[in-house]
Amino acid sequence: MTKLRVVHYVNQFFAGIGGEDRASEPPGVRAGVVGPGQVLQRALGASAEVVATVYCGDDFFAEHEEDAAATVVGLIGRHQPDLVVAGPAFNAGRYGFACGRICRAVEDILEIPAVTGMYPDNPAVELYRPSLYIVVSGPNAVSMPATLERMAGLGLKRARGERLGQPGDEGYLARGMRFTEVASQSAAERAVDMLLASVRGEAWQTEWPLPDYDRVSPPTPIKDIRRATIALVTSGGIVPKGNPDRIESTYATKWKKYSLAGVAALTPDGWQSIHGGYDTTRANEDPNRVLPVDVLRELEAEGAIGRLLDQYWVFVGSGASTTNARRFAEQMADELRDSSVEGVIFTAT
Amino acid sequence: MRLELRTTIVDDVHWSGATRLAGGVLEIERDELRTLILEDAAFEDVTLDIVRPGDSVRIIHAMDAAEPSWKSDPGSTFPTFVGPPRTVGEGVTHRLSGVAVVTASNAVAGEPTYWREAVVDMTGPGAALTAFGATTNLVLTFTPHPSYLDASRPDAAIENIMVGSSLAQRYNRSVRVAELKTAAYLARTVADRQADEIKTYELTSAPAGLPRVVYFYQLSGATVYGEAMDGMLPTLIHPNEVLDGAIVNVRSNVHASNRTSTYANQHHGLIEELYARHGRDLDFRGVIVYPAASDDVNEKELLAEYAVKLARLLGADAACASYAGGGHPAVEFMLICRKCERAGIRTVLVMPEIYGTPDDPGFVYFVPEAERIVSTGRTTQVVDLPAVDRVIGGDAFFDVPGVPAEAQRLLYRYLLGCGTSAGNGRLTARTY
Numbered sequence: 001m002t003k004l005r006v007v008h009y010v011n012q013f014f015a016g017i018g019g020e021d022r023a024s025e026p027p028g029v030r031a032g033v034v035g036p037g038q039v040l041q042r043a044l045g046a047s048a049e050v051v052a053t054v055y056c057g058d059d060f061f062a063e064h065e066e067d068a069a070a071t072v073v074g075l076i077g078r079h080q081p082d083l084v085v086a087g088p089a090f091n092a093g094r095y096g097f098a099c100g101r102i103c104r105a106v107e108d109i110l111e112i113p114a115v116t117g118m119y120p121d122n123p124a125v126e127l128y129r130p131s132l133y134i135v136v137s138g139p140n141a142v143s144m145p146a147t148l149e150r151m152a153g154l155g156l157k158r159a160r161g162e163r164l165g166q167p168g169d170e171g172y173l174a175r176g177m178r179f180t181e182v183a184s185q186s187a188a189e190r191a192v193d194m195l196l197a198s199v200r201g202e203a204w205q206t207e208w209p210l211p212d213y214d215r216v217s218p219p220t221p222i223k224d225i226r227r228a229t230i231a232l233v234t235s236g237g238i239v240p241k242g243n244p245d246r247i248e249s250t251y252a253t254k255w256k257k258y259s260l261a262g263v264a265a266l267t268p269d270g271w272q273s274i275h276g277g278y279d280t281t282r283a284n285e286d287p288n289r290v291l292p293v294d295v296l297r298e299l300e301a302e303g304a305i306g307r308l309l310d311q312y313w314v315f316v317g318s319g320a321s322t323t324n325a326r327r328f329a330e331q332m333a334d335e336l337r338d339s340s341v342e343g344v345i346f347t348a349t
Numbered sequence: 350m351r352l353e354l355r356t357t358i359v360d361d362v363h364w365s366g367a368t369r370l371a372g373g374v375l376e377i378e379r380d381e382l383r384t385l386i387l388e389d390a391a392f393e394d395v396t397l398d399i400v401r402p403g404d405s406v407r408i409i410h411a412m413d414a415a416e417p418s419w420k421s422d423p424g425s426t427f428p429t430f431v432g433p434p435r436t437v438g439e440g441v442t443h444r445l446s447g448v449a450v451v452t453a454s455n456a457v458a459g460e461p462t463y464w465r466e467a468v469v470d471m472t473g474p475g476a477a478l479t480a481f482g483a484t485t486n487l488v489l490t491f492t493p494h495p496s497y498l499d500a501s502r503p504d505a506a507i508e509n510i511m512v513g514s515s516l517a518q519r520y521n522r523s524v525r526v527a528e529l530k531t532a533a534y535l536a537r538t539v540a541d542r543q544a545d546e547i548k549t550y551e552l553t554s555a556p557a558g559l560p561r562v563v564y565f566y567q568l569s570g571a572t573v574y575g576e577a578m579d580g581m582l583p584t585l586i587h588p589n590e591v592l593d594g595a596i597v598n599v600r601s602n603v604h605a606s607n608r609t610s611t612y613a614n615q616h617h618g619l620i621e622e623l624y625a626r627h628g629r630d631l632d633f634r635g636v637i638v639y640p641a642a643s644d645d646v647n648e649k650e651l652l653a654e655y656a657v658k659l660a661r662l663l664g665a666d667a668a669c670a671s672y673a674g675g676g677h678p679a680v681e682f683m684l685i686c687r688k689c690e691r692a693g694i695r696t697v698l699v700m701p702e703i704y705g706t707p708d709d710p711g712f713v714y715f716v717p718e719a720e721r722i723v724s725t726g727r728t729t730q731v732v733d734l735p736a737v738d739r740v741i742g743g744d745a746f747f748d749v750p751g752v753p754a755e756a757q758r759l760l761y762r763y764l765l766g767c768g769t770s771a772g773n774g775r776l777t778a779r780t781y
Contacts, residue, residue, distance in 0.1 A: 179778060188622040191772055192631075207778070251705040321706040
């Protein structure tokens with residue numbers, strides 16, 4: 001069996017170039033192992049070889065992130081690795097961000113697995129945790145051997161396409177991905193066990209941790225509503241009749257924007273709801289019930305609002321993932337900002 | 350209430366000249382059964398198939414399933430569907446184990462198909478995920494009478510997309526009646542026979558000091574004694590009644606993975622488990638059933654208040670609660686959890702994960718009190734299923750691309766009963 005090829009990324013300090021005084025060192029490469037790479041090589045064993053060590057000064061990387069990442073990935077790619085190991089960065093912020101950025105770029109551009117290691121409080125963890133395998137390290141290099149041992153184990157499994165165990169067992173930070181598995185007991189047995197443990201004051205663990213959602217702080221009030229341009233956004237699935245862009249009825253992956261120019265009110269002949277999560281009968285009888293164009297046109301005519309923006313944004317909330325929903329929100333918010341509206345009425349169902 | 354379940358173990362099922370049990374083999378007279386089913390003018394025809402575990406067979410368009418069951422007095426076999434409206438859960442019930450009657454049909458006019466597809470594989474990884482991969486199944490595939498396909502009829506109009514046209518609702522009920530008549534017809538063969546196993550269910554008084562546990566059972570697409578509970582307040586039911594045919598699935602518009610079939614009620618996981626530990630580890634006080642899908646916030650609050658009030662009347666200090674799936678039902682489900690915890694009733698929630706992608710936190714709605722959750726699996730994960738020699742139940746999937754006989758990469762969502770919150774299955778989900 002041919003040996004797996006591994007490239008190790010370290011900062012200028014672990015590359016043996018120097019400390020803070022050499023943090024501006026541009027990217028470079030050395031053949032084989034350097035510094036902690038020896039420990040990594042021992043942990044990888046005979047089935048894999050560290051063929052090169054790529055390094056960069058922490059300040060250089062932070063100050064030229066785009067270019068430095070491109071250069072580093074280029075240097076890594078030249079050695080045709082099967083796996084990239086970055087760090088561990090412990091609790092070092094700049095080093096952590098560099099390791100995260102490089103691992104992301106390696107996985108996206110070179111399409112090979114990458115593994116890094118960080119202390120859970122490293123500021124780069126929050127940014128990279130959802131999309132990278134980050135092995136848990138201690139705050140400083142005292143934990144180097146144990147961390148590299150786990151990084152090597154996890155990296156080999158990934159390079160071989162083997163199934164990974166649970167985060168706690170493998171020593172990496174949970175990315176928050178939920179995967180279905182077959183348990184050894186029925187759900188009913190597990191439920192009653194959990195209930196009795198809880199009542200008896202024994203240890204129990206939920207199978208599905210509650211999420212920690214962002215809180216959105218309300219903006220300042222509109223100064224003069226009589227002059228304000230108001231836009232409509234809906235998750236209620238109101239689209240032109242026939243759903244020309246085939247927005248999904250549930251688990252939506254896209255949103256659309258449609259014109260309201262010259263539309264005094266929505267009519268059942270021209271508009272419909274394609275939402276898959278509520279009874280759309282009443283919405284289809286009168287689509288204004290979900291997207292209140294009729295009332296806003298009246299308010300516009302009365303001068304109660306400045307004007308209704310001549311376009312609206314629509315998606316379907318039914319089962320939409322929060323990842324997609326966040327992306328929809330960011331994209332729609334950009335467009336809303338560009339269309340200089342002062343207020344948005346968001347109708348849900 | 351004392352229920353004696355007398356079980357006869359069936360090793361195989363064959364067509365024969367007479368319907369009877371002979372040496373562990375259930376023999377069925379096909380024509381007699383066909384005639385019984387076709388008494389209902391809703392059906393133009395019915396195709397009967399026997400499929401066994403390991404067969405290279407895929408059942409599609411599955412609607413419901415039931416275990417053959419027959420009840421002499423007191424009570425009634427599947428009350429209001431087969432027998433008269435009498436209370437069940439006491440007396441003697443005869444069952445055939447190892448057999449399921451599975452129903453399948455194309456959709457009729459005004460029957461929404463978005464939630465409708467339900468697949469049962471008799472071989473491969475799909476078979477291991479459902480109870481019906483381990484039973485010998487008598488599959489009834491119905492051809493509706495042409496009048497049920499006439500979309501121009503006034504009663505084919507969809508008033509409510511969640512339940513479909515009144516025509517579709519009638520048809521679904523007819524399918525259940527045929528299914529349960531068949532189940533009763535088969536189990537009646539053992540009414541005078543010595544059972545292989547006898548199990549007794551009775552909520553005997555438990556020693557003081559054990560946690561007093563109730564079960565909140567959220568229904569979706571099911572009836573209690575033939576009554577849909579829509580718009581009703583929560584009510585009490587004895588666990589024996591659930592096991593003895595009082596709760597029947599009547600709507601196929603529930604994702605297959607979460608659909609609690611009539612069979613799954615007859616073998617209700619949480620009820621069986623609470624019973625198994627009654628008197629030893631806990632004091633099982635009863636079951637509170639309530640409808641899902643009220644869409645009014647005040648009704649949700651009231652429903653949750655009322656359900657928790659019933660639990661307090663039963664003296665509960667602990668509870669299990671199961672979630673039927675869907676958006677609206679998540680709200681009252683979570684409100685019950687909150688109100689229980691605030692009333693000092695510890696709760697464990699049993700629920701499928703119904704969101705779209707693995708990186709989604711996955712809750713339609715939650716309360717911070719929902720600290721103890723048992724997952725019955727993320728239903729939007731795919732499972733690879735092999736090609737099969739034979740497909741029963743229909744020709745093409747509803748709303749799923751691909752040819753049914755070919756190898757499939759299907760969402761768990763489409764596998765009948767694999768993740769029901771009755772807790773029968775072993776699926777879970779873990780965070781990676």
